[in-house]
Amino acid sequence: MFVVDNVHKSFGRHVALAGVHLDTRVGRTTALIGPSGCGKSTLIRVLATLLSPDRGEVTFHGERYAAADLLAVRRRIGYAIQSGGLFPHLTAWANVELPARRAGWKRDRSRARIEQLAEMVHLTPDTLRRFPGELSGGQRQRVALMRALVLDPEALLLDEPLGALDPLIRADLQRELRELFDELGKTVVLVTHDLAEAAYLAPDDIVVLREGRIEQRGTFAELRHSPADEFVERFVEAQTARVRVLVEGGS
Amino acid sequence: MIARLVVSVLMLAACVARAQDGTIVVGSKKFTESVILGEMVTQLLRDAGYDADHRRDMGGSRVLFEGLIRGDLDAYPDYTGTIRHELLSGLDLPPDADLAEVLAREHGLAMTKPLGFNNTYAVGVTRATAERYGLRTISDLRAHAGLVLGFSNEFMDREDGWPGLRTAYGLTNPARGMDHDLAYRGLESGDIQAMDLYATDAEIAYYDLVVLEDDRAYFPRYDAVILYRMDLAARAPAAAEAIERLAGSIDAHTMSAMNRRAKIGDPAPGGPDAAPVRIAEAIVAQDFLAERFGITSDARVETRRDILWRTTREHVTLVAWSMAAALLVAIPLGVIAAKVRGAGAPILWAVGILQTMPALALLVLLIPLFGLDAKTAIVALFLYSLLPIVRNTYAGLTGIPGDVAESAVAIGLTARQRLLDVELPLALPTILAGVKTAAVINVGTATLAALIGVGGYGQPILTGIRLDDFGLILLGAGPAALMAIGVQLLFDLAERLVVSRGLRL
Numbered sequence: 001m002f003v004v005d006n007v008h009k010s011f012g013r014h015v016a017l018a019g020v021h022l023d024t025r026v027g028r029t030t031a032l033i034g035p036s037g038c039g040k041s042t043l044i045r046v047l048a049t050l051l052s053p054d055r056g057e058v059t060f061h062g063e064r065y066a067a068a069d070l071l072a073v074r075r076r077i078g079y080a081i082q083s084g085g086l087f088p089h090l091t092a093w094a095n096v097e098l099p100a101r102r103a104g105w106k107r108d109r110s111r112a113r114i115e116q117l118a119e120m121v122h123l124t125p126d127t128l129r130r131f132p133g134e135l136s137g138g139q140r141q142r143v144a145l146m147r148a149l150v151l152d153p154e155a156l157l158l159d160e161p162l163g164a165l166d167p168l169i170r171a172d173l174q175r176e177l178r179e180l181f182d183e184l185g186k187t188v189v190l191v192t193h194d195l196a197e198a199a200y201l202a203p204d205d206i207v208v209l210r211e212g213r214i215e216q217r218g219t220f221a222e223l224r225h226s227p228a229d230e231f232v233e234r235f236v237e238a239q240t241a242r243v244r245v246l247v248e249g250g251s
Numbered sequence: 252m253i254a255r256l257v258v259s260v261l262m263l264a265a266c267v268a269r270a271q272d273g274t275i276v277v278g279s280k281k282f283t284e285s286v287i288l289g290e291m292v293t294q295l296l297r298d299a300g301y302d303a304d305h306r307r308d309m310g311g312s313r314v315l316f317e318g319l320i321r322g323d324l325d326a327y328p329d330y331t332g333t334i335r336h337e338l339l340s341g342l343d344l345p346p347d348a349d350l351a352e353v354l355a356r357e358h359g360l361a362m363t364k365p366l367g368f369n370n371t372y373a374v375g376v377t378r379a380t381a382e383r384y385g386l387r388t389i390s391d392l393r394a395h396a397g398l399v400l401g402f403s404n405e406f407m408d409r410e411d412g413w414p415g416l417r418t419a420y421g422l423t424n425p426a427r428g429m430d431h432d433l434a435y436r437g438l439e440s441g442d443i444q445a446m447d448l449y450a451t452d453a454e455i456a457y458y459d460l461v462v463l464e465d466d467r468a469y470f471p472r473y474d475a476v477i478l479y480r481m482d483l484a485a486r487a488p489a490a491a492e493a494i495e496r497l498a499g500s501i502d503a504h505t506m507s508a509m510n511r512r513a514k515i516g517d518p519a520p521g522g523p524d525a526a527p528v529r530i531a532e533a534i535v536a537q538d539f540l541a542e543r544f545g546i547t548s549d550a551r552v553e554t555r556r557d558i559l560w561r562t563t564r565e566h567v568t569l570v571a572w573s574m575a576a577a578l579l580v581a582i583p584l585g586v587i588a589a590k591v592r593g594a595g596a597p598i599l600w601a602v603g604i605l606q607t608m609p610a611l612a613l614l615v616l617l618i619p620l621f622g623l624d625a626k627t628a629i630v631a632l633f634l635y636s637l638l639p640i641v642r643n644t645y646a647g648l649t650g651i652p653g654d655v656a657e658s659a660v661a662i663g664l665t666a667r668q669r670l671l672d673v674e675l676p677l678a679l680p681t682i683l684a685g686v687k688t689a690a691v692i693n694v695g696t697a698t699l700a701a702l703i704g705v706g707g708y709g710q711p712i713l714t715g716i717r718l719d720d721f722g723l724i725l726l727g728a729g730p731a732a733l734m735a736i737g738v739q740l741l742f743d744l745a746e747r748l749v750v751s752r753g754l755r756l
Contacts, residue, residue, distance in 0.1 A: 048661050074663035085658030089676045089751035098672060099662040131753030147662060 001026045001187055002047055002155070007056035009042055009212075016042040017053070018212035024155075025205070029181050029188040031198035034209035035235070040191045041159055043209070047189060048079045048157050061154065075103055078148030082160035084140040086132040092143045093128040100150050110150075117146040120180065138169040149184075158190040162197065174200055195239035208232055274302040275487060278315045278327035278623070278704060281308040281713050282431065283514045283532065284370065284451060284475075284506060288328035290536035292477055292494055294548035298540075299493040306623070307532075308713045310702025311405060312337055313615055318623035318704075319478055320358050326479035326494060330370060332471040334362075334478075336411035354478070361481045361491065364498035365474035368451060368506050372406065372470045374416075374463045375448040377438055381461040388466040389420055392445065396423045401443030403431040411471060412447070419469040432716055449473075451503055453510035475501070500543055509535050514718060529718065555726055558711055563730060565706035569625060569697045570734070573632035574690055581637045581689075582682065585644020586670065595645060602638045610635075610699045618703065628700035628707075635696055636689040643685025647678025679750050687742045694735040698727065708734075 004022040008015075016039045024030045032040040045051045046058060049070045058065045060073055086095050093114065100110040118128060121142040132140055141161060148156060161177070162170045178201055181188055192198050198206050199220040206223055208215045216228035224240065227233035275296050279289030286307045296303035306324070309315055316338045318324040329338075334350055344353060354360040374389050381387070384395050392398060400422075406412035407428040416422065424445075429437060434446040435454050448455060448462065450473075455462065477497060483490045513535045516527030530538075533550035540546045553561070581602075588598040605613075613631045621627040651674055659673040675682075701709030708727040715723030 050657055050660060071663055071665060074661060077661075079658070079661035081654055081658065083654050085654040085661075087655060087658070087673055087677070088756075089753045091753070099664070102664055102668050102672070131751075131756060133753055133756035147658075151663070 001061060002189065003059045004043070004047070005057045005059075007043075007046060007053040007058060009039075009046060009051060009053050015212050017046070019056070020209075020212070020214060022207065022214065022217075024187055024189055026187050027185045028205060029190065029202040030205045030207060031202035032189065032191045032207050032209060033193065033195060033198045034215070036193065037211075038209040039212040040209050042212075044157050044159050044189060044191045048077060049073055075099070075151050076154050078151070078153040078156045080141075080144040080148040080156075080158050080161055082163040084132065084144040086140055086144055086147070088132050091129055091131055092123075092135065092139075095132070095143060096128070096146045096150050099147065103151060113150055113152070114146065117149055120183070121145055122176070136169075137165050138173060141165065141173065145180075153186070155187040155189070156184075158188065160191055160193070163192070177201060195236065208235065273486070274304050275325045275483070275490060276323065277303060277305045278309055278318060278324040279305065279307045280312065280315060280327075281310060281702075281717055282449075283453070283717060284449070284510050285328050286532045287509055287513055287536050287539075288366070288475065288477070288497075290533050290550070291497060291540060292326055292328070294533075294536055294540055294550060295493040295496060295546075296487075296490055297549040298546050299487075299489045301487050301490060301493075306704035308701060308710060308717065309623070309704040310611060310614075310699075310713075314618065314623065314703055316478075317615070317618045319360060319480060321619070321622050322480065322482075323623035324480075325483055325490075326477055328366075328475060328477050330473035330475055331365070332371065332411060332473035334476075336471060337409050340410060355481065359481050361479050361483075363477045363479075363495050365476055366497050367475075367499050367501045368503035369472050369474050370449045370451045370503075370506070371465075371473040372412070373448045373450055373465065374400075374445055375438075375455065375460040376445045376463065378459050378461055380444050381463075386461070386463060388464040389416075389469070390466050391463070392422055392424060393420060398424055398444040399442070400424050400426040401429050401434045401437045401446045402426055403434065403447055404428045406447045416469055419467055430716065432719060451506040451510055453507060453514040456507070457511065457515050475506075496544065501539075505539075509539060529720070555722075559726060559730065562706055562708050562710055562727065565625070565700075565710075566694075566697055566708045566731070566734065569628055569632060569700055569705075569707055570690070570693050570738070573629045573636060573697075574686075574693055576629070576633045577636035577640055577689060577693075578686065580633075581640035582644050584637070585641045585682070586648065586675075588641060588645045589648035590670075595649075599642060599645065602641045605634045606638045610696060611702055614699070614703050623703050623705070625700070625705045627703055628697070628705050632693050632697055632700075636693050639685040639688040639692070640682070641685075643688075644678065644682050647681030648674055650681065651677050676751060677754070680746065680754055683742060683746050683750065687739060690738045690742060691735045694731060694738055698731055 002022070002024045004020055007017050007020045009017040020039070020043060032043060034040050042051065046053055049065060052065070060077070063073065065073065087098070090098065096114050096117065097110050100113065114128070118125065123139065123142050123146070127135065127139055132143070135143065145161070162173050165173065174197060181201065190201060203220050205217070206220055207217045208223065210231055216223060216232045223232060223236050227236060277289050277293045277296070279285040289305050289307060293303045293305040312329060312333050315324060315327045315329070319327060331350060334354070335344060339353060342353065342357070351362045354362050376386055384398070385391065402413050407426065413426055427443065434443065435458060437443040438446055438458070448460065454460065477494050479491065479494055512530045513532045514529070516529040518527055531552045533552050537548050537550035540548045584598055588595040610631065613634065614627060617627045617630055621630060655673070655677070659669040664672060697707050698709030698712055700707045701713050708731040711723045711727035715721065715727065
């Protein structure tokens with residue numbers, strides 16, 4: 001699990017994180033949400049070791065980033081982003097295989113793992129032989145997910161994992177993703193700008209950020225019925241109409 | 252320190268190479284008279300029983316003089332005025348200094364007695380221009396400041412050329428630098444009205460030019476001499492004697508006639524209207540030696556097929572070595588520029604500066620290090636090939652989309668793995684485009700290697716320009732163009748083989 005202690009991060013004059021405290025729970029899914037510029041992407045990139053905080057400390061299962069072998073930490077954390085971040089010169093299969101190969105896995109072990117993951121995300125072997133440029137957005141996202149999971153990481157970080165998809169495919173993938181999270185039982189932190197998605201994928205633990213600070217953390221019901229302040233109230237209200245369709249109307 | 256060590260090793264290697272191979276190397280500049288004189292020296296040495304090679308059409312006095320001092324050449328023809336005012340200008344010699352003595356003392360070089368003609372500079376105009384403006388002396392040009400002067404590039408730059416002439420006569424006419432052989436055509440077409448000439452130029456009679464009198468006695472004497480290395484006496488005892496036979500044996504009229512035979516041709520046997528037949532310099536020299544000394548000398552004339560075959564081999568050697576070295580150095584340099592903080596700007600700046608250096612200047616700078624050798628040309632071509640490859644490697648690596656670069660970090664690759672597995676493969680199309688640019692430029696620039704006498708397609712081009720022989724120019728320019736296209740196709744093929752299909756979608 002991640003522990004974030006008083007983390008600050010600025011880019012020039014822009015303050016992205018202004019003293020964030022957060023601890024995630026093992027095997028649970030946490031959603032970071034807020035308007036654009038609230039710091040949610042910066043926070044997840046700090047968790048992924050891609051940015052180092054100006055001040056404060058991050059630990060993963062007790063290991064302090066400032067003192068850790070980051071390479072080893074990265075191999076224990078899966079990370080996937082909105083556009084997939086797939087390597088265009090490698091086939092889907094090779095994209096998924098690369099982290100395993102470079103972590104020293106034998107070919108047979110990689111193959112078995114990739115076949116298992118392909119089944120899990122519903123991709124055919126034929127699809128995996130293609131290059132990213134030959135895949136649909138949804139397929140790319142599934143491949144990115146496979147790549148994030150190939151080393152069987154303890155935690156999964158997803159930055160707007162479904163942001164680039166059109167609504168219908170997105171709804172399908174949201175469903176699959178929730179099943180996957182349940183099946184894997186991993187610690188997941190995901191960033192989204194969509195409250196409906198957050199409520200659907202992480203109904204028990206939603207973190208609302210605003211201007212680099214955590215405004216409120218709670219279940220969807222708590223956010224909705226007892227917002228911490230006016231900002232959360234307005235933020236939730238503005239998006240609730242869509243939540244009804246997905247979370248309540250759908251069930 | 253390391254550079255000095257490398258240089259000494261190379262120089263030692265060069266000395267050893269020469270000592271083992273007893274061939275005497277004669278040089279000549281890229282104008283007909285120099286080539287004929289060089290050919291005479293070469294054939295006289297062969298007649299004296301030595302192996303002698305003639306490296307002809309080299310670019311400029313400084314190149315040959317440096318080569319002679321270094322020992323890359325053993326002899327070459329030059330002129331006293333050039334030696335005094337250009338080659339030894341740093342010494343500030345008094346007017347009555349004994350050149351032979353100075354050359355021996357300063358550089359260990361010997362100089363023959365004058366060959367017998369004074370090929371000084373002169374300024375010439377067409378007969379029509381002379382009559383229209385009433386030009387008889389150089390001073391007369393002052394009254395017609397609108398007349399455009401076209402001077403050979405060397406004449407434009409050298410102290411005893413245009414700068415001195417302008418001051419001595421107070422001329423204000425516009426002057427343009429151009430190739431000497433093109434200036435004749437400029438006179439004919441009317442682009443220029445006056446040009447620099449040599450007193451023994453074949454064209455003076457051919458074009459019916461009027462030589463303006465040097466009424467202020469500005470031009471110094473340009474007595475033709477042969478310069479050679481004093482150590483030749485130890486290696487080839489009879490060589491100096493053979494070379495000295497030329498002293499006092501050629502007068503201006505004879506030289507001018509020989510220039511005309513080589514450059515314009517003998518009147519054809521078919522009568523006055525038939526096209527003149529140009530005679531190879533080697534044959535002109537051979538005929539002279541036969542007539543003057545009764546020698547039947549060994550004149551080697553290459554057929555066009557020989558030339559094509561030889562220059563192709565030379566050109567391929569230059570391009571292949573310089574490109575291979577450039578690839579080995581430029582790609583890592585580009586990687587460093589892209590990866591090491593603060594290294595990018597200085598590296599790109601440095602290779603950019605190299606690119607702005609004129610080719611001949613770079614060659615002259617490199618001669619003291621590598622001699623009149625293919626090595627010099629290869630190093631120069633290597634330096635010119637760096638920029639496109641370094642810049643494209645840098646651009647390819649820094650242009651990788653942020654999310655892709657970040658993913659490579661996040662999935663736990665080491666810096667080395669990121670570079671080899673992700674970044675270089677993604678930058679490859681851009682890098683290859685730079686390599687292609689470099690190779691095509693390289694093939695073209697390699698023609699300049701002929702200026703230091705190491706051959707390649709530039710040699711027939713230079714000779715062709717000198718003789719106004721379009722066929723000979725094509726013999727160099729044609730294959731050079733074909734090679735450029737071939738290199739391009741080769742790298743297109745390489746691109747298909749090494750660039751992932753995923754990047755061509």
